[in-house]
Amino acid sequence: MDSMEPEDPDQDRGASLGASGSVFVRNISKIRGDMVPEVGGKAANLGELANAGLPVPPGFCLTTAAYQRALSGAALEPVLAALSEADAAGLDRLSEIATRARSLVLDSGVPAGIAESVRLAYGELGDNVAVAVRSSATAEDLPFASFAGQQDTFLNVVGVNAVLDAVSRCWASLWTDRAVAYRTTNGIDHATVALAVVVQEMVDSTTAGVMFTANPVTGNRNETVIDASPGLGESVVSGAVNPDHYVVDTLQGGIVSRTLGDRQLEIRAVPGGGTERLERRRSADSDVEPCLSDRQVLALVELGREVQEHYRAPQDTEWAIDPAGKMWLTQARPITTLYPQTTRKPPAPGEHAFLNFSLAQGLTRPMTPMGLAGIRLIASCVARTAAFDVPDPRSGPPPYYEAGQRIFFDLTPVLRSRVGRVIVPRVFDVMEARSAALMRGLFEDPRFTVTIKTPLKLIRHVGPVAAKYRVPESVIRGLFRPAAAMERVEELTAELHKTLVVPGKATSHQRLAHVQRILGEEVFATVPQVLPLPALGFAMLALVRRLLGEQAPYSELQTVLRGLPNNVTTEMDLALWQLASEIREDPDAVASMVGQTAAELVEQYRAAKLPPIAQSGVARFLGMYGHRAVAEIDLGMPRWSDDPTHILGVVANYLRLAEGAEAPDQQFSRAAREADEQVARFVARARAKSPLHKAVVKIALDRTRRFAGLRELPKYNLVLGLGAAREQLLLIGNELAAAQRIDRAEDVFFLDLDDVEAALAGDDRRDVVAERRAAYQQELRRRHIPRVLLSDGTEPEATAVGSGGKQRRGIVQPGTLSGSPASAGLVSAPARVIMDPVGAHLEPGEILVAPSTDPGWTPLFLTAGGLVMEMGGPNSHGAVVAREYGIPAVVGVPDATSRISTGQHITVDGAAGTVSTETP
Incomplete structure (x- = not known):
């Protein structure tokens, strides 16, 4: 922890130790934004603001070198080791260890040389000037984690001894329970974090508060949100008061809403040091005047605009207005909760709405760069087939967008189309119901009025796909020759397997060309040839409901869909259950596996040391289904054949099933029998209506049972193609790793196809991989993912319009x-x-x-x-x-x-x- 200390511990003592003359002290005006390791996030931001000419109170920063010197004798190493163990054990001992660390820091105090530096720097501010002493951690105010409020701040500190005491307490606050827990949650190594301390002249503010240059609730980048209260800003920042709340439209320059606070509490500076809380009781009918005039609100918005333009990103700022009416900035940091906007701007002007396709596919996590590159190729293939112009397949088709490393599609044409408004929400009613509700809410938004009133445009794009892949022929075959339709499905799957084969002696350039061929041409072809059959199956179920009316209630219709045949996913699950059943017949094998963790079982499998029946059975299962994975539409995700941890964990889970419990394969068979019995009941009800009703219902439900299970097959075939592409990319990755252009083969998935070509040509891409891995890890921590995102950053689900009035x-x-x-x-x-x-x-x-x-x-x-x-x-x-x-x-x-x-x-x-x- 001593890497930043001067060689001579006392070389600064007695020298000119003003605000810029010591390794321990830096004048705020001399600090730059890239000095975070030396001065922490808060001071770096304040220095950046000051150097940009923005109004920042004068002061200085006690650097992280001072913290490291002070703690060099504090013996924190055992604490860091204990924290590492606590992290692994689930944070059980976190509070106890944090308390120990704080005591060690406080006991160390402020060394004499550092104290002298503080005296000189403080003296240069004036005689016993009131200052704010604020913590500035190296892991603070970062793009992915603000750490707001995690370390301590001391206001209206007067006198050098009081300043030194506040410095020591700031250092100790790096080890509060909340700060330690926050670092742990965000995956930040405690040993890498240090603390600087900012000492600034106090603004004895008449009014203060916070300002977000984008709406942090709705995500709207065209709204600035201000919270303000009389007195010091601490009352607003700490949440101790209900502040005045202003929302300003920055495009129109007008105040959209103004909500006045209750003024029950005010925090004021006390002469001689410290603060006081003034509590007031107000009757419900007492008049409360806004603490900001309209002119002041708009002036603050303009100040916020300057800060945002400097950082080129929305900012969370703290501000204060002194008795002379001057506005000061006391903090600025990124708004870490905003969901990123799309990576490219829509070509057409006006507001656009983007649908989160990742969520529609059940994928909440981000996608790797190569995973996104693969989806762009597939989407381009779909778009070209549908007669859209796709200038560059690697960039994706025009409706394709990315935000937060997730897939979005421009929903605007659907919202503007009369036919689109009818069809697409109904599809999402059964796929992702909350997205459907958001779509309907946008129907009322005047920015998305209907401009496409006929289905001609839809036909122009759907027609070529239907014609090329003979969709009407597939439907007719399924309706009148169902056995032939199933044979055709099997032929298509066999043909797909053949197209995925790549010659074993192919060069890396040839393998990359095959990846582009597989994803950009082959995998989509089976979708329009197979999908009409499950669509027919569900259409036939809807027909039965129409024919039988109240005699076909929803719950009974759903019973028909239980235990469906021809579903590749349930076949896979039952195959895994069958493997577990075979293992259960060997008591010794069960005993050796049940007590093991999934990771231990994987280690044994890779060493071929599992019980023989399990070893061969797992190998057989992976030979059939090893191309599948969790989040499998991302070809950057390891397949089960790469990492069988999930599969072996599930098998061990199956082995714990109590004796005598109904086995899943028996449950599935029972569900199929119940479905057949329900079909028979529907046919009997139809017979009571007429022989024709009986014949139609019987045929319809046969097609439902026969084809509905095929709904999983198009995605299964898609994943087959992704698995084949992944295999080729790993081979390319091995070559690039051997040439030291990436560190390991798996790094290839943090490149895109253009990057791979550049690496094959000789470029070193290790820095690119490191940067993208870091960004990917940040996105993995994001919990809130919007279903729909507007081009101004608004999330309709967070606004009243998103509920559609319901x-x-x-x-x-x-x-x-x-x-x-x-x-x-x-x-x-x-x-x-x-x-x-x-x-x-x-x-x-x-x-x-x-x-x-x-x-x-x-x-x-x-x-x-x-x-x-x-x-x-x-x-x-x-x-x-x-x-x-x-x-x-x-x-x-x-x-x-x-x-x-x-x-x-x-x-x-x-x-x-x-x-x-x-x-x-």
């Missing part, structure tokens, strides 16, 4: 959460909240609570007692699979993973679409 899903009554009914049934059991299924532990019978699911999650469904998902609709992936297995499920439950905790006893009513936290 009650949003969520808490309908105390103790009850609501979503979309997905799979009928009632179950009460402990919840298990799982954010990532890899290595997850799910006890048989527990209710799985997840943000979303894709086929990589479904092996967990076999032993789950029920399912609750934040995403999805009645026909989303998780809902369909839950129905097939006969487990109650509710999907589209807002914030389910934060409102429900592991171990909490909950009741899932899959028919009503509710989740109760109290057992009825």
